Amino acid sequence: MKDRPYHHGDLRATLLTLAEETLRDRGPGELSLRELARDAGVSPAAPSRHFKTKQALLDALALDGFERLTSAMTTVLAGDESFAAQLDALTRTYVGFARENAALLELMFARKHDPDAPPELAAAPKRLMDVATRVIEDGQRRGEVRQGPVDVLAVPLIAALQGLTTLALNGGFSPEQMDRSLDETIGFTLRGFRP
C-alpha cells in the first residue's frame, strides 16, 4: 500500500497542478507549500527542490497563466475578419479566461512580483499587449482604426479589459450586469479606436 517510490517522478508538474486547483477554488493565500506536499504525498521539504521559495511557485503559476492567456488570444485571431470582429473575439476570450481563472488572473497582475521578478514574468504582460498591438495594426492597415503609435494605442485596450474583469470580480456585478458591461465596453472601445 505504501511502497511509494522514493522519487516521485513528476513532482514539479504535480505541484503546479495541485497549486492551480487550490488557487482556483480556495484563492491565493490559502495556498500552502506544506499542504501541497501532503497532497502530493511527499515530505514537507520536498517542494523546495523544485521551487526554492513559495514566491517562485507563484511566479511559475503566473507565468503559465500569461502564456495560456496569450496563446488563447492569439489563436482566436486566426482568420482575417474585420477589426470589430477581432476586437470582439479578443475581448470575449479575455473575459472568458477571467471567468474561468479569476484567482489566477489576479495573481498574474498582482504586484507581488516586484521588483526583482524573473525576467520572463516581467516580460509576460508585454507579450500580452503585443497581441492587442497586432490587432490594432491590422485595423489601421484596413483604415478601420485611427492612426497613432500602436504601443500607446494598445494600452487603453488591455487596461479596459483588465479593469473590467477586476471590477466584475469585486464590484458586485450580477452576471447580467457583467454581460451588459461587456457589450458596452466593446462598443466603447470601438468608438475610441474609430478614425
Place this chain on the structure above:
Amino acid sequence: MKDRPYHHGDLRATLLTLAEETLRDRGPGELSLRELARDAGVSPAAPSRHFKTKQALLDALALDGFERLTSAMTTVLAGDESFAAQLDALTRTYVGFARENAALLELMFARKHDPDAPPELAAAPKRLMDVATRVIEDGQRRGEVRQGPVDVLAVPLIAALQGLTTLALNGGFSPEQMDRSLDETIGFTLRGFRP
C-alpha cells in the same frame, strides 16, 4: 522608562497607521499583526481587541482607502467645467492616488473580500462608480456625452482607470510611458463617450 500606561489609549488608530506604512513600503503579505503589536509597544494579542482577525484589519484599511479616493475624486469636481475637463481631473486624481497608494489600491480591489465581506466594503466600489456616474450625467445634460444608461456607461470609465493603473504597476512601464498612456487613455475615453 517603561512605565507605559496599561491602556494604550489609541491603539486602533495606531494600528491602522502602522499597517498602512508597512503596506506602503513593504507590500501586503508582509503585514503581520504581531509585528504591528510590537511596533505599537503592545502585547501580541492586543490587536485582536480591535480587529478580530487579520482580514478585518485589511478590510478596514481597504474601506478607508475607498473613502479617501472617493472623497478626493468628489472634491476635485467642485466647479462646473466641461466634461472633458472633469474627465481629465477625475483621471489624474485617480492615477495620482494610485501612484501614491499602489499597494493600498491593490488591496482595495483584491478579491480577498469575498464572499462575505463587510457590507460597507462591498458597497464601496459602487460609491466610487457613482462619482463617475455623476460626471457622465453632467456631460449628457450638456450634450457632451452620448445618451445611454449611465450606470452602464460608467463601467468602461472606471475599468479603464483601474486597468491602467494595474497595468502601470505591473506592466513595467517607465514613468514617461505611463504619462503618455495616461494622455492616450483620457483621449480614448473622451472619444468613447462622444455623442
Place this chain on the structure above:
DNA sequence: CTTCGAATGTAAGCGGTGATAACAATGTAG
C-alpha cells in the same frame, strides 16, 4: 465616593507555516 460591569490589555499556548541544513536514496554519465 464606591461599586461593578464593560472595555482593553496581558500571558500562555495551540496548530500551522516557510525556510534551511544534514543526511539518504536514486538516477546517470563516464
Place this chain on the structure above:
DNA sequence: CTACATTGTTATCACCGCTTACATTCGAAG
C-alpha cells in the same frame, strides 16, 4: 562500477494567527 548530481527525508528554527483565561483600567449608576 564508480563518482556525481538530482531528488526526497528528517529535524529543527523562527514566526505567524488565533484562542482562552486572567489582569488592569475606565466609566457610569447608585
